[in-house]
Every structure is written in C-alpha cells, then in structure tokens.
Amino acid sequence: AAGFDPVAVRGDFPILARDIDGAPLVYLDSAATSQKPRAVIDAEVAFLAGANAAVHRGAHTLAAEATELFEDARETVAAFVGARPEQLVWTSGATAGLNLVAYALGNASIGRGGPAARRFSLAPGDEIVVTESEHHANLIPWQELAARTGALLRHIPVLDDGRLDLGVAASVIGERTRVVAFPHVSNVLGIVNPVADLVSLARAAGALTVLDACQSAPHLPLDLPTLGVDLAVFSGHKMLGPYGIGALYGRSDVLEALPPFLTGGSMITTVTLDRAEYLPPPQRFEAGTQPVSQAIALAAAVRYLGGLDMAAVHAHETALEQRMLRGLRQIPGIRLLGDADGVERVALWAFDVAGVHAHDVGQFLDARGVAVRVGHHCAQPLHRRFGITASVRASAALYNTEDEIDVFLDALSGVRPFFGADA
Numbered sequence: 001a002a003g004f005d006p007v008a009v010r011g012d013f014p015i016l017a018r019d020i021d022g023a024p025l026v027y028l029d030s031a032a033t034s035q036k037p038r039a040v041i042d043a044e045v046a047f048l049a050g051a052n053a054a055v056h057r058g059a060h061t062l063a064a065e066a067t068e069l070f071e072d073a074r075e076t077v078a079a080f081v082g083a084r085p086e087q088l089v090w091t092s093g094a095t096a097g098l099n100l101v102a103y104a105l106g107n108a109s110i111g112r113g114g115p116a117a118r119r120f121s122l123a124p125g126d127e128i129v130v131t132e133s134e135h136h137a138n139l140i141p142w143q144e145l146a147a148r149t150g151a152l153l154r155h156i157p158v159l160d161d162g163r164l165d166l167g168v169a170a171s172v173i174g175e176r177t178r179v180v181a182f183p184h185v186s187n188v189l190g191i192v193n194p195v196a197d198l199v200s201l202a203r204a205a206g207a208l209t210v211l212d213a214c215q216s217a218p219h220l221p222l223d224l225p226t227l228g229v230d231l232a233v234f235s236g237h238k239m240l241g242p243y244g245i246g247a248l249y250g251r252s253d254v255l256e257a258l259p260p261f262l263t264g265g266s267m268i269t270t271v272t273l274d275r276a277e278y279l280p281p282p283q284r285f286e287a288g289t290q291p292v293s294q295a296i297a298l299a300a301a302v303r304y305l306g307g308l309d310m311a312a313v314h315a316h317e318t319a320l321e322q323r324m325l326r327g328l329r330q331i332p333g334i335r336l337l338g339d340a341d342g343v344e345r346v347a348l349w350a351f352d353v354a355g356v357h358a359h360d361v362g363q364f365l366d367a368r369g370v371a372v373r374v375g376h377h378c379a380q381p382l383h384r385r386f387g388i389t390a391s392v393r394a395s396a397a398l399y400n401t402e403d404e405i406d407v408f409l410d411a412l413s414g415v416r417p418f419f420g421a422d423a
C-alpha cells in the first residue's frame with residue numbers, strides 16, 4: 001500500500017531477524033500474540049530503569065513522574081480508540097476485562113445495592129446473548145453470570161460462510177435481553193462483524209453491548225464511541241504491546257453506574273471499618289497496584305501504530321490476506337473457515353487440511369520456519385459447528401510481507417503430498 005513500507009517496519013522488530021533452525025522466521029501467529037517493536041521494549045525498560053515508583057501516592061519526584069507517565073499512557077491509549085481517558089480502565093488483558101464486566105453486572109449487592117447496581121442486576125428470565133463464534137474469554141464469563149443469576153444464555157448462530165446469522169439475531173435479541181456480547185472480529189473467522197446492526201438490535205431491546213475488540217484493535221482504525229457499543233475490551237500483547245495489560249472501554253454513563261468487581265486499595269475515597277466509598281471511573285475498577293510499566297509500553301505501541309496510519313496498515317494487511325486467500329484456494333484439500341464473499345476482513349485465515357491433523361501441519365510448517373497456530377484457538381463451539389475439533393490458523397500483521405505469504409503457501413502445498421493424504 002502507498003505510504004507504508006513493511007520492510008522498513010520489520011527493521012523495528014528485533015525478533016523478526018531470527019531464524020528457526022536455519023530457516024528465516026515467517027511469523028504468522030500474530031492473532032495469538034504480536035511481536036514487539038524496539039520502541040515498546042525500550043519504553044518498558046526506560047520506565048523501570050529511570051522513573052519507576054508507585055503511582056497516585058507519595059510526595060516524591062519519582063512518584064509524580066511515574067503518575068504522569070501512567071496517566072499520559074491512559075490518554076494515549078484512550079485516544080487510539082477514540083475515547084477520553086476516564087473512559088479507559090486498565091485491565092491485565094481482554095479476559096480480565098470481560099470477567100470484570102460479567103462480575104460487575106452480577107454484583108447487585110455491592111455498594112449496598114444502590115440504584116446503579118439494580119440497573120445492572122440480572123434475574124431469572126433475563127437473557128444474555130453471545131455468538132457461536134466467541135473466544136472462550138467472551139463466553140465462559142457469561143455462562144457463569146447466567147449460572148449465578150438464573151439468567152438464560154442464548155446465541156446468534158454462524159452461517160456456513162462464517163457470517164453471523166442476522167435474521168436469527170433479530171429474533172434472539174428481544175425484550176428479555178440484558179446483554180449482547182460479541183466479537184468485532186472472530187479470532188478464527190477473521191470477518192469484521194456488523195457492529196452497527198447488532199448495536200441497533202441491542203439498543204432497541206434496551207440491552208448493554210459488550211464488544212470484544214482483541215482482533216480488530218491491532219488492524220483497523222478503531223473508534224469505539226462511533227461504533228456505539230457500551231463496553232469494549234482489547235488486549236495489549238496482541239497490538240504490539242506487552243503482556244499483562246489490556247483495557248476496558250466504557251461509555252461514561254455506563255461506567256459511572258457500573259458497580260466495581262475487585263475491591264481494595266486505590267479505588268476508594270473514604271474507608272471505615274464498616275464500609276467504603278468508591279472513586280468514580282476509571283479508578284473504581286482499578287483496585288490494587290496497576291501494571292504501570294506495561295501501560296506505558298502499551299502507549300508506546302499505540303504511538304508506533306498511530307505513527308503509521310491505521311488505514312495504511314489495514315490496506316497493507318488486506319493485500320496480504322488476499323494473497324493468502326488466492327494461494328489457499330489453489331491448494332487441494334484446503335477447507336477455509338469463514339470464506340464469505342463481500343465482507344471486510346483482517347489478514348487471518350483458519351482452515352482444515354483434508355487427511356492431515358492440524359498439529360502435523362503445524363510441525364511441518366515449523367520445520368520450514370513458518371509459525372502458525374493449530375488447535376481450537378479457544379473457540380471450541382465454533383469448531384464443533386464446522387464439524388471439526390481443530391484447525392490451522394495463519395494470521396498476519398503489519399510486519400509481514402508478500403514474500404513471507406509465498407513461503408507459507410509454498411510450504412503448505414507440500415503438506416498433503418508429504419503425509420500421503422488423498423488429493
């Protein structure tokens with residue numbers, strides 16, 4: 001794509017210079033975790049080496065510097081998704097963010113059950129809606145919330161071509177629906193879901209929307225307030241940032257009314273032996289010592305991505321995705337998951353190789369330097385829906401090149417002949 005040079009970008013990622021037993025590394029597992037540019041690694045080290053201190057407390061210079069860096073990071077990451085800083089809650093990752101929401105919603109007694117808690121409490125007869133394509137992180141917390149409250153968990157099915165069945169969505173989402181949780185992009189199908197349609201169905205039903213933006217944040221320009229969702233989560237390590245950091249975004253009125261999940265230090269105003277008053281968001285949801293160096297490094301990741309222009313990143317990745325698709329369609333015995341026509345996608349393809357187990361495919365590719373993911377990718381119901389237990393997933397990011405896609409396709413075309421699978 002014009003204005004974007006993947007080869008220059010590669011130079012910023014030290015690990016991409018590695019080889020795997022003599023073969024150059026072709027890293028196609030960015031949907032599981034992305035690689036980190038030097039700017040991110042350096043930001044974390046620079047903070048730990050030069051400004052580390054506990055934030056929000058203490059009168060000393062280092063504490064003030066650390067607090068400023070930490071809150072600047074919040075502003076930077078919030079701006080990256082179109083939000084204001086007070087709308088961004090640090091979490092340890094997307095899983096933690098989704099659990100925070102599911103536990104807070106069910107926490108009707110916390111803060112002694114004020115009107116806010118009642119607004120969000122669930123009861124038998126209420127319904128929670130997810131999709132059949134969920135990552136387990138956006139499924140199991142809702143199963144458990146349903147079990148705690150007596151609510152019913154329902155789902156929007158996935159069509160044969162990977163799109164969500166919006167016709168069924170319109171009947172599943174109704175007046176009993178309290179929550180609609182769905183992925184912006186499934187980590188197996190790669191399709192950008194119709195957020196606006198789902199948000200309008202949920203709004204008409206008066207339900208809260210919870211968006212899992214793990215697989216879109218690293219790849220698309222993302223403006224969460226414009227998407228209109230009430231709550232959204234994403235994960236730092238999938239967007240060039242460090243492990244142990246992620247964020248929960250919330251509409252201000254929702255966060256202000258939402259009871260906390262974890263309680264303890266840093267989220268309170270006045271505490272007596274009997275009771276506590278809570279801070280407003282985002283601090284209300286940030287009990288305990290926060291992942292400060294990781295937040296600062298995530299801001300460096302976001303500045304790195306922002307400096308590249310996400311529209312140009314997306315255009316480059318779309319070229320990679322299209323090249324992958326053309327090649328995959330030419331290899332006999334490959335069944336793609338989610339190859340719907342005319343949908344917007346990220347550069348990710350999961351597929352089944354007829355007659356060869358996904359783990360064997362993964363090892364065969366690894367021996368040629370190509371790193372892909374194999375297994376159920378934390379989406380067992382989706383694999384079951386397609387009649388398989390495992391798939392192979394190749395996922396690209398901004399630092400991949402068309403040459404690397406060719407290396408992958410070349411290696412993959414040798415798999416079935418090697419294993420003697422029928423053509």
Ligand code: PMP
Nearest residue numbers: 093094095135137187212214235
């Ligand atoms: N949702 C999706 C769509 C994901 O791909 C992942 C990571 N595989 C998660 C949630 C969970 O993210 P984390 O493990 O970083 O909390």
